[in-house]
Amino acid sequence: MSLQRLCVLGATGSIGASTLDVVARHPERYRIFALSGHRRLNELADLCRRFQPVYAAVPDQASADCLAGLLRGAEMLPEILVGEGGLEAIAAHPQVDTVMAAIVGAAGLKPTLAAVKAGKRVLLANKEALVMSGALFIEAVQASGATLLPIDSEHNAIFQCLADPATPGLARKGVRRILLTASGGPFRETPAEQLVEVTPDQACAHPKWSMGRKISVDSATLMNKGLELIEACWLFEATPEQVEVVIHPQSVIHSLVDYVDGSVLAQLGNPDMRTPIAHALAWPERIDSGVTALDLFEIGRLEFERPDEARFPCLRLAREAAQAGGCMPATLNAANEVAVEAFLAGQLGFTEIPQLIESVLKGVEPGPAADLDAVFAADNTARQLAREWLARR
Ligand code: NAD
Numbered sequence: 149m150s151l152q153r154l155c156v157l158g159a160t161g162s163i164g165a166s167t168l169d170v171v172a173r174h175p176e177r178y179r180i181f182a183l184s185g186h187r188r189l190n191e192l193a194d195l196c197r198r199f200q201p202v203y204a205a206v207p208d209q210a211s212a213d214c215l216a217g218l219l220r221g222a223e224m225l226p227e228i229l230v231g232e233g234g235l236e237a238i239a240a241h242p243q244v245d246t247v248m249a250a251i252v253g254a255a256g257l258k259p260t261l262a263a264v265k266a267g268k269r270v271l272l273a274n275k276e277a278l279v280m281s282g283a284l285f286i287e288a289v290q291a292s293g294a295t296l297l298p299i300d301s302e303h304n305a306i307f308q309c310l311a312d313p314a315t316p317g318l319a320r321k322g323v324r325r326i327l328l329t330a331s332g333g334p335f336r337e338t339p340a341e342q343l344v345e346v347t348p349d350q351a352c353a354h355p356k357w358s359m360g361r362k363i364s365v366d367s368a369t370l371m372n373k374g375l376e377l378i379e380a381c382w383l384f385e386a387t388p389e390q391v392e393v394v395i396h397p398q399s400v401i402h403s404l405v406d407y408v409d410g411s412v413l414a415q416l417g418n419p420d421m422r423t424p425i426a427h428a429l430a431w432p433e434r435i436d437s438g439v440t441a442l443d444l445f446e447i448g449r450l451e452f453e454r455p456d457e458a459r460f461p462c463l464r465l466a467r468e469a470a471q472a473g474g475c476m477p478a479t480l481n482a483a484n485e486v487a488v489e490a491f492l493a494g495q496l497g498f499t500e501i502p503q504l505i506e507s508v509l510k511g512v513e514p515g516p517a518a519d520l521d522a523v524f525a526a527d528n529t530a531r532q533l534a535r536e537w538l539a540r541r
């Protein structure tokens with residue numbers, strides 16, 4: 149077994165921490181070659197001391213100076229790279245085998261694409277990158293021969309339930325549809341009139357998963373499921389109509405695949421991201437992830453319900469953006485990022501998040517995502533429209 153050299157983009161986040169937890173269990177298999185962190189430099193310094201990467205990437209020179217100061221006297225000092233160029237350099241470094249793409253939001257697109265273009269084994273947590281660039285991303289995977297493995301628990305589950313992931317097209321695999329499960333978030337049972345009062349801390353207190361704040365808010369609005377619907381379309385060559393969202397409050401089934409012969413395959417497990425991370429790290433082998441065995445007697449029952457799109461319009465908005473195609477998913481994603489940031493800063497109400505996004509989507513002409521410039525132009529326009537909406541209201 150050869151040692152895999154890893155680059156972890158977003159090492160100081162929730163997925164980054166789970167990744168490093170799994171990696172630390174298998175020192176004979178994995179070596180941390182490069183780490184990136186954005187603002188939590190103390191945590192990044194701790195990780196550098198512990199994993200001794202050859203490179204560390206930070207946003208700017210001031211952060212680099214700060215990290216160097218924090219690492220003074222350390223046994224092994226990483227070479228510190230700065231800016232987006234630094235992230236792209238570590239993601240595409242010739243000595244890196246596997247890249248964990250775990251930066252949150254649009255900021256992860258260019259470094260993730262750099263890993264794809266360099267033909268790496270890419271473990272994709274950063275769903276926003278794929279949502280924004282869609283066909284361009286998948287074409288880049290095909291052109292470079294990169295191995296793309298989904299980390300999102302639902303997509304990892306679907307990947308595991310597809311008999312032959314390499315056969316192109318759902319129809320040729322004998323798949324009727326994909327059933328994408330959702331916990332329903334912390335407000336699954338909250339009446340519409342109470343959603344107006346929801347605070348950022350309430351929205352970030354997810355009943356089943358512990359995650360970064362942005363994805364926690366997305367889970368509460370169901371935009372996370374909307375982004376995941378778009379993600380599933382690209383990963384598995386599905387149409388939006390072939391992906392059905394199923395609310396499953398126990399979060400034990402991570403998604404299902406419905407075949408034409410009536411067989412429905414599901415992947416189950418305790419809700420812990422170390423399972424999909426370990427799966428993707430070792431695929432096609434299996435390794436210990438540290439996750440406890442599922443106790444079905446403890447769980448007792450599994451429930452399912454339809455999503456309520458009247459209380460959670462983000463799901464509808466995402467499906468419409470998927471159907472419109474082109475740059476619309478990039479517009480949706482950018483408007484959502486601005487809305488979530490404003491909500492977390494206390495500048496926007498919870499129920500105003502979909503209002504802002506819908507207004508931005510209505511304010512743009514759908515255009516093709518011909519190249520990355522078009523995608524970033526759509527992203528820019530959406531952010532500008534979203535800020536104008538915030539200023540106006
Ligand atoms: P997080 O907020 O905990 O961590 C985000 C990481 O990205 C941090 O290391 C941060 O330093 C870095 N980062 C933030 N802004 C950056 C920028 N502008 N430039 C460079 N780096 C930046 O988020 P998370 O929960 O770990 O989620 C990471 C990604 O994984 C997201 O796309 C999320 O949707 C996806 N994901 C997360 C989970 C989960 O359980 N946390 C599950 C599925 C998918």
Ligand code: MG
Pocket residue numbers: 300301302376
């Ligand atoms: Mg998910």
